[in-house]
Amino acid sequence: MPLSRQLGLSLLAVLILVFIGTLWINANNTRDFVDQQLASHAQDTATSLGLSIAPYMANEEDLPVVDTMMNAIFDRGFYQSMVLKDAKQNVLLEKHNPNSVEGVPLWFLNLLPLTPPESTTDVNDGWTIAGTLTVKSHPGFGYQQLWLNATQAFWMILAVFIVALILLYALVRMITTPLLAVVKQADAISKQQFEQIGVIPRTPELKRIVVAVNRMSAQLAKLFNQLSNQAERYRDFAYKDQLTGVANRxxxxxxxxxxxxxxxxxxxxxxxxxxxxxxxxxxxxxxxxxxxxxxxxxxxxxxxxxxxxxxxxxxxxxxxxxxxxxxxxxxxxxxxxxxxxxxxxxxxxxxxxxxxxxxxxxxxxxxxxxxxxxxxxxxxxxxxxxxxxxxxxxxAQQKDQHHSNTEWRTQLNTILQQNHADFVAQPIKNRQGETLYNEWFARFSAAALTGDDDEAQHYLPMGQLVPASVRLNYAQKLDELLIASALTRLSSHNHAIGLNVSRLSLSQTSFHQWLIKALPQDNAACANLVLEIPERALVNGTEELTHFIAQLKSKGVRITVERFGAQLAAITHLRKIKPDYLKLDGRFVRNIHNEPDNQLFVQSLVNIAHGLNIQVIAEMVEDEAEARCLLDLFVDHLQGYHIGMPTDTKV
Missing domain, CATH: 3.30.70.270 (Reverse transcriptase/Diguanylate cyclase domain)
Structure with a gap:
C-alpha cells in the first residue's frame, strides 16, 4: 500500500474516532444532565404540591380540591405520573400521561435511554403523616432537548471533521507529493533520464531531500554527458579527418x-x-x-x-x-x-x-x-x-552479369506469391556459452522459383535481392513475408529468434499497423521474438517510430539496435526507445585485439550501454583472440563463425 494511502487512512481513522468519541461524550453528558434536571424537577414539584395539598388531606370531602390542584400542575404535560396515597398506602388519586415521545427517532431512544426517578414527599397533617405524594417527570421533553442538542452537536462536529479532512488531504499531499516526485526521479535516473523536480516544497526537511536528489541527478547527467563526449572524442581522434571533419582513411x-x-x-x-x-x-x-x-x-x-x-x-x-x-x-x-x-x-x-x-x-x-x-x-x-x-x-565496366529490374521484379513477385521463406540460424551466446537468441537469415531456393531441379542447391543472391527490393519498392512486402514466415515457426524452436527489419519498412505507418496485428496475442510468445533495427533508423527516426517500438516492447518483443557505433548521434535516441541490446558494428570488431583505438572506442560504447541497462552484442567474431578481447572489454554476448555456424532451421 502506498505511503500516502497508509498515512491518509491512519489519520482518517484517528479523525473518525475523535468524531465519534466527541459526539458520544457530548450526547452522554447531555443525557446525564437531563436526567438530573428531570429528577430535580420532579422533587421540587412533589415538595411544593405536597405542601399545598396538606391542609386538605384530613377531610375526604376536600379531595376534589386536591384533585383540582394536582390537575392544574399535571395538565401542563411535564409529568409522566402523579400518585397520592394515604397513610395506609391506599391510592387516593392517580394520574398518568402516555409514554410516547414525538419528533425523536426510536433508535435514538434505544441508544440513549432516559430514566427519570420517582420523587416522593410526605404530606403532613399537623404532626402526623396523612399520606405520600409521588411525582415522576415525563422524559419526552428531555428526549426532545437531548435530540436537539445531539443534532446540533453532530452538524457542528461534522463541519469540523470535514475541515479536518481537507487539512488532512493537504497535509498528506504536502508530504507525499515531493516523496513521489523523488521516487519518480530515482526511477528515471535508473533509466538514464536525468530529470529535475521543478516544484520545490517549502517544508525544510522535504526541501532538503528534493534539492539533494536534484543535485544528484544533475551530477549523474553531467557524468553521462562526459562519458558520451569522451566516446565522441575517441571516435573523432581515431576516425575523423582533422582538416575537413569527414571520416578518414x-x-x-x-x-x-x-x-x-x-x-x-x-x-x-x-x-x-x-x-x-x-x-x-x-x-x-x-x-x-x-x-x-x-x-x-x-x-x-x-x-x-x-x-x-x-x-x-x-x-x-x-x-x-x-x-x-x-x-x-x-x-x-x-x-x-x-x-x-x-x-x-x-x-x-x-x-x-x-x-x-x-x-x-x-x-x-x-x-x-x-x-x-x-x-x-x-x-x-x-x-x-x-x-x-x-x-x-x-x-568502370561491369564484369558481373546482374539481373535487370524487370527480371528482379518477376523474381520478387514469384517470392511474394509463394508466400514462404527458408531460413538459416546463427546463435548469439554469452561468455558461459548460453544462447541468448538465434538470428535468422532468409534465403530463397532458385529451384523453388524456377522449377529447375538442377538448381536445388542454389539460392538467390541476397546481396542483389535485398537492394533490388529497395529499388523496386518491395522492401516492406519482403519484410512482411519474412516476419510472417518466421512467426509461424516461433513456437517450434527452443530459443528466441532474431529478425532484421529494414529502415524503409520502419519508416512506414502501414508496416507498424501490420506488425502489431500480426504478432501473437500471448506476450509470452512475443518474448521469443527479437527485432533487429538498424542504427540509422534511430538517427532519422520520428516520434512515430518511438511510439511503435514502445508498442512492440509492451507486447514483450525485444529490440536490438544493430550496426551500432557508426553514427554516435544515435546515442541520444537510446533513452527514448530503451532497446534491450546493442549490436556493435562489425568494423570495430574485426581484428580488435590488434587495434588499441578500436578497443578504447568499443569500451566507451559498452560503458554507455551498460549505464543505460542495455546489453552489448559483438557480431562477426571470427577467432578466439577477438572473442577474448571483447569479453575483456565486458561485451555481454558474441556472434560470428567462431561462436556458431549458421544452421538450417527446418524442423
Whole structure:
C-alpha cells in the first residue's frame, strides 16, 4: 500500500474516532444532565404540591380540591405520573400521561435511554403523616432537548471533521507529493533520464531531500554527458579527418572491409573515387593554406550533395587529394545521377587557379565477396579514364552479369506469391556459452522459383535481392513475408529468434499497423521474438517510430539496435526507445585485439550501454583472440563463425 494511502487512512481513522468519541461524550453528558434536571424537577414539584395539598388531606370531602390542584400542575404535560396515597398506602388519586415521545427517532431512544426517578414527599397533617405524594417527570421533553442538542452537536462536529479532512488531504499531499516526485526521479535516473523536480516544497526537511536528489541527478547527467563526449572524442581522434571533419582513411578501411565481408547484409553498391586534380599545383603556387581551403571547399560540396541525395552513402578522405564516397544498396542509374550532380557542383566552384579542374571522379561497383584492393583498382582505372574524359567522370565496366529490374521484379513477385521463406540460424551466446537468441537469415531456393531441379542447391543472391527490393519498392512486402514466415515457426524452436527489419519498412505507418496485428496475442510468445533495427533508423527516426517500438516492447518483443557505433548521434535516441541490446558494428570488431583505438572506442560504447541497462552484442567474431578481447572489454554476448555456424532451421 502506498505511503500516502497508509498515512491518509491512519489519520482518517484517528479523525473518525475523535468524531465519534466527541459526539458520544457530548450526547452522554447531555443525557446525564437531563436526567438530573428531570429528577430535580420532579422533587421540587412533589415538595411544593405536597405542601399545598396538606391542609386538605384530613377531610375526604376536600379531595376534589386536591384533585383540582394536582390537575392544574399535571395538565401542563411535564409529568409522566402523579400518585397520592394515604397513610395506609391506599391510592387516593392517580394520574398518568402516555409514554410516547414525538419528533425523536426510536433508535435514538434505544441508544440513549432516559430514566427519570420517582420523587416522593410526605404530606403532613399537623404532626402526623396523612399520606405520600409521588411525582415522576415525563422524559419526552428531555428526549426532545437531548435530540436537539445531539443534532446540533453532530452538524457542528461534522463541519469540523470535514475541515479536518481537507487539512488532512493537504497535509498528506504536502508530504507525499515531493516523496513521489523523488521516487519518480530515482526511477528515471535508473533509466538514464536525468530529470529535475521543478516544484520545490517549502517544508525544510522535504526541501532538503528534493534539492539533494536534484543535485544528484544533475551530477549523474553531467557524468553521462562526459562519458558520451569522451566516446565522441575517441571516435573523432581515431576516425575523423582533422582538416575537413569527414571520416578518414582508417574509418574507410574498417567500414569497407566490414561491408564486403558482411554475410548478413550481402551489401552491394558503388565506390566513387574523387581526386582533387589541381591540389598539388595550388600547394606549390599558392601555399598550403590555399590548398587546405581548396580541400575543405570540395569536402563541403560533397557533403552537401550527399545530404541532398536520398541515398545510403558515406564520405571519406583517404589521402591528401582523394575522397571516397561509398553508396550502399544503390542502383546504377541512381549512382550515375549522383555522380553527375557531384561533377556539376564541383564545376560550379571551379576557380582560375584550378587549372587542371576542380576534381575528377572514377566510379567502380562492389558487392559482397569482393576485396578492397580489387574495388579500388577498378575505381582507379575509371579515374584514369575520367582524367581525359570531357565529363570528368567515368564508370568502370561491369564484369558481373546482374539481373535487370524487370527480371528482379518477376523474381520478387514469384517470392511474394509463394508466400514462404527458408531460413538459416546463427546463435548469439554469452561468455558461459548460453544462447541468448538465434538470428535468422532468409534465403530463397532458385529451384523453388524456377522449377529447375538442377538448381536445388542454389539460392538467390541476397546481396542483389535485398537492394533490388529497395529499388523496386518491395522492401516492406519482403519484410512482411519474412516476419510472417518466421512467426509461424516461433513456437517450434527452443530459443528466441532474431529478425532484421529494414529502415524503409520502419519508416512506414502501414508496416507498424501490420506488425502489431500480426504478432501473437500471448506476450509470452512475443518474448521469443527479437527485432533487429538498424542504427540509422534511430538517427532519422520520428516520434512515430518511438511510439511503435514502445508498442512492440509492451507486447514483450525485444529490440536490438544493430550496426551500432557508426553514427554516435544515435546515442541520444537510446533513452527514448530503451532497446534491450546493442549490436556493435562489425568494423570495430574485426581484428580488435590488434587495434588499441578500436578497443578504447568499443569500451566507451559498452560503458554507455551498460549505464543505460542495455546489453552489448559483438557480431562477426571470427577467432578466439577477438572473442577474448571483447569479453575483456565486458561485451555481454558474441556472434560470428567462431561462436556458431549458421544452421538450417527446418524442423
Amino acid at each position: 582508417r574509418a574507410f578501411e574498417l567500414a569497407f572491409e566490414q561491408l564486403l565481408a558482411d554475410s548478413e547484409q550481402h551489401a552491394q553498391g558503388y565506390l566513387l573515387l574523387v581526386r582533387l586534380t589541381s591540389l598539388n599545383e595550388v600547394n606549390t603556387n599558392l601555399g598550403y593554406q590555399a590548398g587546405d581551403e581548396y580541400v575543405k571547399l570540395v569536402a563541403q560540396e560533397l557533403q552537401n550533395v550527399l545530404t541532398q541525395a536520398d541515398l545510403n552513402g558515406a564520405l571519406y578522405r583517404v589521402s591528401g587529394a582523394d575522397f571516397v564516397v561509398l553508396l550502399e544498396d544503390t542502383a546504377q542509374q541512381d549512382c550515375i545521377a549522383f555522380t553527375q550532380n557531384v561533377i556539376a557542383q564541383l564545376n560550379a566552384i571551379e576557380k582560375s587557379e584550378y587549372r587542371l579542374g576542380t576534381a575528377h571522379v572514377g566510379v567502380g561497383s562492389f558487392s559482397f565477396g569482393d576485396t578492397r584492393t580489387d574495388v579500388l583498382e577498378r575505381a582507379d582505372n575509371a579515374l584514369s579514364g575520367a582524367s581525359v574524359a570531357t565529363d570528368r567522370w567515368q564508370l
